[in-house]
Amino acid sequence: MKKVLYTKEGKKFSIKDITKDFHSQYGFYKAADLKKKGTITSNTGKEAAILDASFIDLYQKIRRSAQIIPMKDIGSILVKTGIGKESKVVDAGAGSGALALMLANFVKEVTTYEIREDFYELVKKNIENLGIKNLKIKNKDVKEISEKNVDLITLDIPDPWTAIEPVKKALKIGGFLVSYSPTTPQVTDFVNEINHHKEFIYLETTEILERQWEFSERKVRPKSQQIGHSGFLTFVRRIS
Numbered sequence: 159m160k161k162v163l164y165t166k167e168g169k170k171f172s173i174k175d176i177t178k179d180f181h182s183q184y185g186f187y188k189a190a191d192l193k194k195k196g197t198i199t200s201n202t203g204k205e206a207a208i209l210d211a212s213f214i215d216l217y218q219k220i221r222r223s224a225q226i227i228p229m230k231d232i233g234s235i236l237v238k239t240g241i242g243k244e245s246k247v248v249d250a251g252a253g254s255g256a257l258a259l260m261l262a263n264f265v266k267e268v269t270t271y272e273i274r275e276d277f278y279e280l281v282k283k284n285i286e287n288l289g290i291k292n293l294k295i296k297n298k299d300v301k302e303i304s305e306k307n308v309d310l311i312t313l314d315i316p317d318p319w320t321a322i323e324p325v326k327k328a329l330k331i332g333g334f335l336v337s338y339s340p341t342t343p344q345v346t347d348f349v350n351e352i353n354h355h356k357e358f359i360y361l362e363t364t365e366i367l368e369r370q371w372e373f374s375e376r377k378v379r380p381k382s383q384q385i386g387h388s389g390f391l392t393f394v395r396r397i398s
């Protein structure tokens with residue numbers, strides 16, 4: 159069982175091995191206390207809450223390779239496509255698996271494609287560490303997609319317009335194709351290509367902006383360091 163430790167200031171520590179004392183900048187917490195629930199105290203008197211690690215605690219610690227898609231953007235994909243516990247999803251490229259792992263936490267099954275073998279191996283480890291059973295990874299180009307009757311396909315690859323024709327038939331009618339790209343030329347090429355496929359209807363391109371705030375007594379203001387631009391989300395639907 160993995161655990162997390164929260165200090166009053168909201169500093170979070172992940173504890174992988176609860177059989178050993180946990181050392182931190184706030185002193186050390188005894189192994190015997192790490193098995194408890196509630197509040198524990200370090201040798202320097204610093205109190206912290208000890209919790210069982212949940213999906214989100216483990217997710218925030220996944221190993222990273224390529225740039226991951228942030229949670230604000232994943233949230234938009236989930237709600238705007240209306241996918242749920244009966245849905246079948248295909249994702250590419252897997253990268254670090256951030257998007258695929260989060261999707262798998264909400265839907266019936268996810269298959270993610272990754273062309274790079276090193277990233278494929280890393281995602282396999284992330285899947286194992288999170289104990290996710292409904293996510294399959296293939297060390298293949300997404301253009302070799304073999305799934306059928308898919309509710310949602312997510313593309314986070316440098317050239318998503320090249321995958322439109324190959325992935326088209328995998329989507330069920332009414333299913334969504336969502337492309338995530340950091341730059342506008344990628345969006346332009348993707349949307350121009352979509353407009354050549356009568357099976358698809360273009361819905362929208364959005365950028366999600368999130369602003370975090372700090373609260374400290376009466377010092378209440380937006381944090382000075384924020385996530386800047388991440389990517390544009392383009393939503394398309396198969397209509398025939």
Ligand SMILES: C[S@@+](CC[C@H](N)C(=O)[O-])C[C@H]1O[C@@H](n2cnc3c(N)ncnc32)[C@H](O)[C@@H]1O
Nearest residue numbers: 224227251253254255256257272273299300314
């Ligand atoms: C920016 S990363 C994806 C990050 C991922 N969405 C995440 O949240 O962790 C892009 C990945 O796509 C992979 N890739 C590029 N073209 C591909 C293709 N045609 N098929 C499968 N994977 C591809 C790259 O190797 C890279 O790992």
